[in-house]
Amino acid sequence: MHIVVLCKQVPDTESRIKLNADGTGFDMEGIKWILNPYDEYAVEEALKIKEAGKAEKVTVMGLGPDRIVEALRTALAMGADAAVHVKTGEDTGDTSSVAKALADAVKAQDAGLVLAGCRAIDDDMFAVPCMVAEYLGVGQAHVVSKLEVDGGKAKAWRDIDGGAKQVIEMALPGVVTATKGLNEPRYASLPGIMKAKRKPVEVVEPAAGGAKAKLVKCSLPAERAAGRVFEGVESVPEVVRLLREEAKVI
Amino acid sequence: MSNVLIVCEVKNAEPKKSTLELLSKGKEIAGALGGSLSAVAIGSGLGGFADKVAPYGAAKVYVADGAAEYSTEGFTKIIADAVAKDGAGVVLFSAGSQGKDLAPRLAARLEAAFATDCVDIGVDGGKVTVKRPVFAGKAFAHIAMEGSPAVVGLRPNSFPVAEPAGGTAETVALPADFGDVKAKVVEVVAGESSRPDLTEAERIVSGGRAMKEAANFKILEELADVIGATVGASRAAVDSGYAPQSRQVGQTGKTVNPVLYMAFGISGAIQHLAGMRTSKVIVAVNKDPEAPIFQKADYGIVADLFEVVPKMTEEFKKLLAEG
Ligand SMILES: Cc1cc2nc3c(=O)[nH]c(=O)nc-3n(C[C@H](O)[C@H](O)[C@H](O)COP(=O)(O)OP(=O)(O)OC[C@H]3O[C@@H](n4cnc5c(N)ncnc54)[C@H](O)[C@@H]3O)c2cc1C
Ligand SMILES: Cc1cc2nc3c(=O)[nH]c(=O)nc-3n(C[C@H](O)[C@H](O)[C@H](O)COP(=O)(O)OP(=O)(O)OC[C@H]3O[C@@H](n4cnc5c(N)ncnc54)[C@H](O)[C@@H]3O)c2cc1C
Numbered sequence: 123m124h125i126v127v128l129c130k131q132v133p134d135t136e137s138r139i140k141l142n143a144d145g146t147g148f149d150m151e152g153i154k155w156i157l158n159p160y161d162e163y164a165v166e167e168a169l170k171i172k173e174a175g176k177a178e179k180v181t182v183m184g185l186g187p188d189r190i191v192e193a194l195r196t197a198l199a200m201g202a203d204a205a206v207h208v209k210t211g212e213d214t215g216d217t218s219s220v221a222k223a224l225a226d227a228v229k230a231q232d233a234g235l236v237l238a239g240c241r242a243i244d245d246d247m248f249a250v251p252c253m254v255a256e257y258l259g260v261g262q263a264h265v266v267s268k269l270e271v272d273g274g275k276a277k278a279w280r281d282i283d284g285g286a287k288q289v290i291e292m293a294l295p296g297v298v299t300a301t302k303g304l305n306e307p308r309y310a311s312l313p314g315i316m317k318a319k320r321k322p323v324e325v326v327e328p329a330a331g332g333a334k335a336k337l338v339k340c341s342l343p344a345e346r347a348a349g350r351v352f353e354g355v356e357s358v359p360e361v362v363r364l365l366r367e368e369a370k371v372i
Numbered sequence: 373m374s375n376v377l378i379v380c381e382v383k384n385a386e387p388k389k390s391t392l393e394l395l396s397k398g399k400e401i402a403g404a405l406g407g408s409l410s411a412v413a414i415g416s417g418l419g420g421f422a423d424k425v426a427p428y429g430a431a432k433v434y435v436a437d438g439a440a441e442y443s444t445e446g447f448t449k450i451i452a453d454a455v456a457k458d459g460a461g462v463v464l465f466s467a468g469s470q471g472k473d474l475a476p477r478l479a480a481r482l483e484a485a486f487a488t489d490c491v492d493i494g495v496d497g498g499k500v501t502v503k504r505p506v507f508a509g510k511a512f513a514h515i516a517m518e519g520s521p522a523v524v525g526l527r528p529n530s531f532p533v534a535e536p537a538g539g540t541a542e543t544v545a546l547p548a549d550f551g552d553v554k555a556k557v558v559e560v561v562a563g564e565s566s567r568p569d570l571t572e573a574e575r576i577v578s579g580g581r582a583m584k585e586a587a588n589f590k591i592l593e594e595l596a597d598v599i600g601a602t603v604g605a606s607r608a609a610v611d612s613g614y615a616p617q618s619r620q621v622g623q624t625g626k627t628v629n630p631v632l633y634m635a636f637g638i639s640g641a642i643q644h645l646a647g648m649r650t651s652k653v654i655v656a657v658n659k660d661p662e663a664p665i666f667q668k669a670d671y672g673i674v675a676d677l678f679e680v681v682p683k684m685t686e687e688f689k690k691l692l693a694e695g
Contacts, residue, residue: 135623135643139510148511156412217486218479221427243623244507247488248467252444254479258461261555266472267617277558282469284602285563285570285618288442292555303617332521334485338501341512342400349654351661351672356680361655361671362687369653369670371575371632372597372688 123234123294125178127202128224128251129184130158131193132244148340150212151261157193160239162200162307163300168237168306169201171271179203181231185224187212191323199310199316203322206231209358216333221253223328230326233295235276237351240265241297255297263290267303283371373521374461375407381423381470382415387424390466390572390578394526396494396534398464399429404495405459408432411541412454414439414548415449422543427536434458435643438548441557446550448477453546455465455482460521462500467525468571479523483651487515488525491650502522505608508646509544527650528572529629532677564616567602570626575633576648578604578621579614582637582677586614591681592636598688604648605627622647634678639667657681 128242133139134154140151157165168180182197185188208227214220236258238251248264255262263269263278267287270277271294277297278287286313292298296331310318352361366372376398387395393502396413400410409510412424414432420431432456451474455463463478465471467489479486492503492514500517502524515525571574577592577599589603596603605615607622621628623643625627635653640656640663648654649668656669657680666672673680 128442133507135508135646137507137510139507141511148507159468182666183662191582217476221476221480241454245513246506246508246627247476247486247629248472249479249488251485252473252476253480254447256477259552262473262477263555264444265469279561280473281571281618282564284565284567285616287561288557289561291558296555298562302620304515335482335522336516336518338516339514339578340501341514342506342651343509343512344685346649346665346668346670349670349672350667351666351674353674355673355675355683357675358680358683361673362684362691364671365632365653365655366691369453369632370580371653372691 124232124236125171125177125235126180126181126228126231126233127161127168127180127182127197128236128238129161129165129182129197130242131184131186131190132154132158132242135243141342144232145340155189155192158239158242159195160241160300163302163304164237164239165197165200165202166305166307167269181206181276183208183224183227185220186210186214194323195318195355196278196310198321199314200308201314204321206327207323208328209325210328215331217247217249217251218333219331219333220236222257223248224250224330225237225254226328227326235294236297238297238299240301247255251297251299261296262290263292263296263298265301266298268302269298269304374405375458376402376405376409376429376462376464377455377458377460378409378413379465380413381466381468382413382418384566385415385417386419386485390429390468390528392533393528393531394464394466395425395428395430395570397526397531399608401462401495401500403491405461408620410434410458410460412451416440422541426539426541427499428534429539430541432509432544433541434544434546436548442478443550443553443557444473444555445553447474447553448481450479450546450548451478455521457544463521463523465525467527468556470568471525473500475525477524477584482521482523484521484523485517485519486523487517489527490524491527493524493526505650509649529574541690563618570602570604570619570621570628573628574631575600575601576604576628576630577601577634578606578637579609579636580606581608581612583609583614593682595685598685598692604646631692635665638665639663640668
């Protein structure tokens with residue numbers, strides 16, 4: 123089986139976000155870019171399935187401008203075999219066009235399983251892999267914290283409300299998205315990083331697709347007004363009273 | 373003119389609160405677009421369901437009665453059927469765990485314009501526009517939905533529930549037929565808690581690394597019981613094994629939006645704030661007056677949480693006994 127892992131490059135979680143001059147986008151100057159943390163779980167799971175002898179090859183795939191190859195190299199350094207770069211400009215389009223371009227590129231790979239993160243920590247749509255599943259006409263298991271793959275089937279435990287889990291049985295090919303708890307991603311070893319430099323990165327050009335959900339403006343949240351800080355356990359009755367009378371939340 | 377279709381979430385044959393939020397906001401949007409408001413419900417025992425959503429403005433309710441289990445593909449098929457019958461130009465979901473699974477699948481099937489986890493929605497020049505947090509709430513993206521239909525997910529607890537009024541709704545029965553399904557739910561493992569999920573909770577009490585051990589979360593449970601809250605945790609608490617993963621709030625956990633968020637022994641790391649910064653009122657209890665969480669808190673108490681929590685539980689009990 124061939125596993126394709128969707129990998130997005132995102133700003134580091136500590137990044138400061140600034141608007142561009144006219145407020146129509148963000149100023150990404152000086153941002154430190156990382157592999158989306160949820161995609162690390164997906165890469166790790168693919169490598170584990172391969173190590174268990176249930177897959178022959180792991181290909182990582184990312185869509186975006188040239189800088190995203192760095193994130194693909196991170197995944198290659200963890201142990202993936204090959205990478206596909208779906209090349210776009212800085213503006214990647216909307217969720218549907220990203221998903222459609224990725225689905226087209228996946229079709230060319232003859233994948234038995236597509237793994238992805240359940241969410242990208244920057245745009246946070248929780249959506250691309252489900253759209254990819256629909257475009258491929260296969261099943262999906264979204265937000266998965268445990269996975270078993272055997273023969274042409276997968277069994278996946280989806281995290282749903284309040285700690286409950288839905289157990290999904292799915293015929294492969296299919297799409298599974300990873301959440302925290304699925305595994306502990308390995309760190310890239312030094313030899314892994316050296317080897318990654320020589321692994322193949324195939325570049326594909328997506329068909330142009332227009333955005334139907336258009337980003338028109340960006341804004342920053344209002345700073346929360348400074349609150350009041352009380353000293354000591356003696357202040358508890360006062361705070362409790364304020365929560366009812368002033369904040370009106372109890 | 374464009375109709376708005378609400379995708380209901382049904383629990384024990386009742387609409388969830390998040391569904392009432394959708395109806396309330398959806399009615400406003402339908403009004404602005406000069407269309408009508410409809411709803412679609414899938415489940416079992418839905419006999420009188422239309423009467424439960426009509427008071428919130430739904431004029432027509434598509435009901436697929438007899439679906440015992442959830443199925444992404446099956447629900448998508450039925451909702452797509454309702455959209456086609458209704459001619460809806462806007463389809464609204466709640467962006468909880470079910471909506472996150474369904475809405476993108478439906479959007480892809482319908483070649484729709486898509487955005488989710490929106491905290492605001494309006495109509496501008498006949499077009500639906502939405503506002504949604506990006507970069508873990510550090511900024512907002514404002515998006516114009518150019519395509520029709522538009523499939524939009526709204527963040528739970530972002531919109532008030534309108535006062536129910538009179539009114540009746542027409543029921544349109546849809547076959548509860550899932551068609552050919554490739555991924556099937558074979559079992560549901562119950563969670564450890566019967567409280568509302570963190571993403572939909574109105575009140576949350578969270579514990580951090582300072583809880584020191586799993587057993588100590590009992591004091592937060594007791595407080596939560598008194599004020600009707602759901603218990604959350606920081607990643608440090610989860611990774612130390614004090615709380616299950618399902619309770620984690622933050623960038624690699626749940627994004628929450630309660631009216632009251634109380635953080636006990638949580639320092640306020642940026643990745644924790646990512647998950648709870650839109651909370652209406654934030655209370656922080658921390659021994660360290662320099663803890664960054666105090667900069668985000670409306671009410672802070674510099675004290676030992678092990679003294680504060682039992683005292684708070686007692687004070688809230690007294691207050692609530694007064695009525
Ligand atoms: C300059 C710019 C302009 C934009 N304009 C718009 C716009 O006009 N309208 C709009 O709706 N959005 C816009 N976006 C957002 C962008 O299109 C999002 O990347 C897209 O919506 C995908 O959603 P997500 O990143 O939240 O992915 P999610 O659905 O949260 O991602 C889940 C998983 O899917 C996979 N995945 C997602 N994206 C990729 C990728 N690029 N490569 C590989 N795997 C991936 C990963 O495994 C990820 O963990 C813009 C972004 C930029 C940078
Ligand atoms: C990629 C990435 C993703 C992450 N995702 C998340 C996430 O989703 N959620 C999350 O929470 N974190 C996340 N983190 C981790 C985050 O950076 C912090 O490490 C974490 O939030 C710290 O948890 P804490 O506040 O409980 O612990 P600490 O930072 O150790 O803080 C404990 C606090 O308790 C106080 N304290 C100690 N004893 C007492 C007492 N008796 N009474 C009162 N106060 C006391 C201390 O003064 C201190 O402020 C992520 C990190 C990374 C890099």
